[in-house]
Amino acid sequence: MDNNRIDIKNIPVKVETYKPEQLSQAKYASRDRIYVRSVKGLHQSLRRNMGFIFMALFMLLPWIQYNGKQAILLNIGEQKFNIFALTLWPQDFTILAWIFVIAAYALFFVTAFYGRVWCGYLCPQSVWTFIFMWFEEKIQGTRNQRMTLDQAPWSVSKFVKKALTHFCWLAFALLTALIFVGYFTPVGPLFMEFFTFQAGFWAVVSVLFFAACTYGNAGWMREIMCTHICPYARFQSAMFDKDTFTVTYDEQRGENRGPRSRKDKDYKEKGLGDCIDCNLCVHVCPTGIDIRNGLQYECINCGACIDACDDTMAKMGYPPGLISYTTEHSLNGKPTKVFRSKLVGYFIILLVVCAAFATNLYLRKPLELDIIRDRGALYRETPEGLIENTYTLSIINKSQQEKRYQLEVSGVTGISWIGVTQVTIAGGDNLNVPVSLALDPYSVSKPILDIEFTVTELSEDGYSVSQGNKFFAGR
Numbered sequence: 001m002d003n004n005r006i007d008i009k010n011i012p013v014k015v016e017t018y019k020p021e022q023l024s025q026a027k028y029a030s031r032d033r034i035y036v037r038s039v040k041g042l043h044q045s046l047r048r049n050m051g052f053i054f055m056a057l058f059m060l061l062p063w064i065q066y067n068g069k070q071a072i073l074l075n076i077g078e079q080k081f082n083i084f085a086l087t088l089w090p091q092d093f094t095i096l097a098w099i100f101v102i103a104a105y106a107l108f109f110v111t112a113f114y115g116r117v118w119c120g121y122l123c124p125q126s127v128w129t130f131i132f133m134w135f136e137e138k139i140q141g142t143r144n145q146r147m148t149l150d151q152a153p154w155s156v157s158k159f160v161k162k163a164l165t166h167f168c169w170l171a172f173a174l175l176t177a178l179i180f181v182g183y184f185t186p187v188g189p190l191f192m193e194f195f196t197f198q199a200g201f202w203a204v205v206s207v208l209f210f211a212a213c214t215y216g217n218a219g220w221m222r223e224i225m226c227t228h229i230c231p232y233a234r235f236q237s238a239m240f241d242k243d244t245f246t247v248t249y250d251e252q253r254g255e256n257r258g259p260r261s262r263k264d265k266d267y268k269e270k271g272l273g274d275c276i277d278c279n280l281c282v283h284v285c286p287t288g289i290d291i292r293n294g295l296q297y298e299c300i301n302c303g304a305c306i307d308a309c310d311d312t313m314a315k316m317g318y319p320p321g322l323i324s325y326t327t328e329h330s331l332n333g334k335p336t337k338v339f340r341s342k343l344v345g346y347f348i349i350l351l352v353v354c355a356a357f358a359t360n361l362y363l364r365k366p367l368e369l370d371i372i373r374d375r376g377a378l379y380r381e382t383p384e385g386l387i388e389n390t391y392t393l394s395i396i397n398k399s400q401q402e403k404r405y406q407l408e409v410s411g412v413t414g415i416s417w418i419g420v421t422q423v424t425i426a427g428g429d430n431l432n433v434p435v436s437l438a439l440d441p442y443s444v445s446k447p448i449l450d451i452e453f454t455v456t457e458l459s460e461d462g463y464s465v466s467q468g469n470k471f472f473a474g475r
Contacts, residue, residue, distance in 0.1 A: 033150075034223060036133055037143040037283040041307025047120065051127040062182040067400050067427070074184050080428060085400050087428040091368060092398075098357035105353055109346040111239045114325070115246040119232065120302030125225050128176070128218035129286065135168040143283060169219045170211070177210035223287040227298045237297065242328040243337045247301050249292045249323050250331060257292075262316055274318050281305035281323060291323060367405075368396035369455055386416070386438040393433040395455065397425040404458045407433065411451040414443045422458070
C-alpha cells in the first residue's frame with residue numbers, strides 16, 4: 001500500500017438494519033404532550049403584564065369612537081381603512097407597506113440585540129397560549145395534577161374538568177374572533193347580529209373560521225406553531241451574533257450536574273457544579289426544551305427557565321444567574337459590544353424607513369381626483385355648433401371632516417362648464433360628478449388641447465381655504 005493512501009477495503013463498517021415498522025414508528029412518532037409548570041418571578045411578571053396590555057389594546061381598540069365613527073375600521077368591502085383621523089384608500093397602500101417595513105426592521109433590530117423576546121412576550125401565539133394554559137391550570141390543577149388526570153380512566157370528574165376547559169377555550173376563541181372581525185366590519189352591529197342570528201353569511205364564516213384557528217393553535221398546537229410552522233424560528237439565527245443577549249445556561253458554573261442537600265457546602269470538592277439537576281427549567285419551558293443543551297431554535301426567550309432556576313438557587317443559597325439573559329462573549333469573559341456594526345446598521349435603516357414613512361404621510365394630499373373621460377365618443381356637436389366633451393370627476397375626500405369644494409377648469413380661453421361647480425363630500429367618502437365642457441371650434445387652431453381641472457376647498461362662508469389642487473385632464 002502506498003504510504004500516502006489509506007486502504008479502506010479492509011476497514012470494518014457497521015451497518016444497522018431496521019424493520020419497516022420500526023422505520024415507520026421512528027418517522028411518524030407521536031408527539032409527547034408538554035405539561036408546562038407555572039412559575040413566578042420577574043420575567044414572568046413582566047410577561048404577564050405585557051400580555052395583559054397587549055390583550056387589553058386588542059379588545060378595546062375596535063370599540064373606540066372618533067368623530068362619531070369607529071376609530072379603527074379596515075373596511076375591505078368599501079376599500080378604505082379608517083385609522084382615527086386618517087383614511088387610507090387603495091391609492092395610499094404604500095403607507096401600509098411602509099408600516100410593514102418599519103415593523104420588520106424593528107423586529108430585526110430587537111432580535112439582534114435581545115434575541116426572540118418578541119416571541120416570548122408579545123407574539124399573539126404566545127399570549128393566547130399563555131391564556132389557554134391559565135384556564136387549563138385553574139380548572140385541572142397543577143402540572144402533576146394534569147398529568148395524573150390525563151393518565152386516569154374516564155370518570156364524571158374528569159369529564160367535567162375537560163368539558164369545562166374546552167368550553168372556556170371555545171368561548172375565549174369566539175370572543176377573540178368577534179373582536180378580530182370587528183376590525184373589518186362595525187363591531188357593535190356584528191356582536192348584536194351574530195348572537196341574534198342575523199349576521200351575514202361571510203361575517204359568520206369569518207368569525208367561526210378565526211375562532212377555530214384560535215382554538216386549534218392555542219389549545220392544541222401550541223409549541224408546534226413555534227417549532228415547525230413559524231418561519232421566524234428558522235431564520236432568527238442569521239440575526240444572532242456573539243453579542244446578542246439570549247437565555248443561556250452557564251455551563252462552566254453549572255457542570256457537573258447532580259443532586260445534593262442544602263446543607264452540603266463541599267459539593268465543589270466532589271466535582272459538582274451549581275446545577276442540582278432538578279429539571280425545573282424543562283418543566284416550565286413552553287416549548288419543552290432543555291436550555292442546558294445550548295442555544296436551540298425552539299427557545300422563545302420567555303425567561304421562564306430563568307425564574308425557575310433563580311428560585312432554586314435562592315433556596316439552595318447559591319447566587320442567581322445560572323441561567324440568564326447573557327451573551328456568548330460575556331460567558332467567555334470577553335466584553336459585550338452593544339454598539340456593533342450589525343445593530344447600528346439595523347438602527348440606521350430603521351430610522352431611514354421611519355423618515356420615509358413620515359415624509360410619505362406628510363406629503364399625502366387630503367384630496368384625490370380621478371378624471372374619467374367618456375370613451376363612447378371623441379366629441380359631440382351641440383345644436384349651437386359647439387364641440388362638447390363629457391367627463392366624470394371621481395373626487396375622494398381623504399380627511400375625516402365634511403368638505404366643500406369649488407370645481408373649475410382652465411387652460412383654454414372660452415371654454416364653457418356645464419354641470420355643478422360646487423360639491424359637498426362627507427369625511428372619508430367619494431363622489432362621482434358628471435360634467436361637460438363645450439368650446440367654439442373656430443376659436444382654437446389645434447385639434448388637441450390641454451386642460452386642467454382645479455378643485456379648491458371652501459370654508460363654510462364660501463371663501464377659499466386652500467390654493468386648489470390642479471389635475472391634468474388631457475384633451
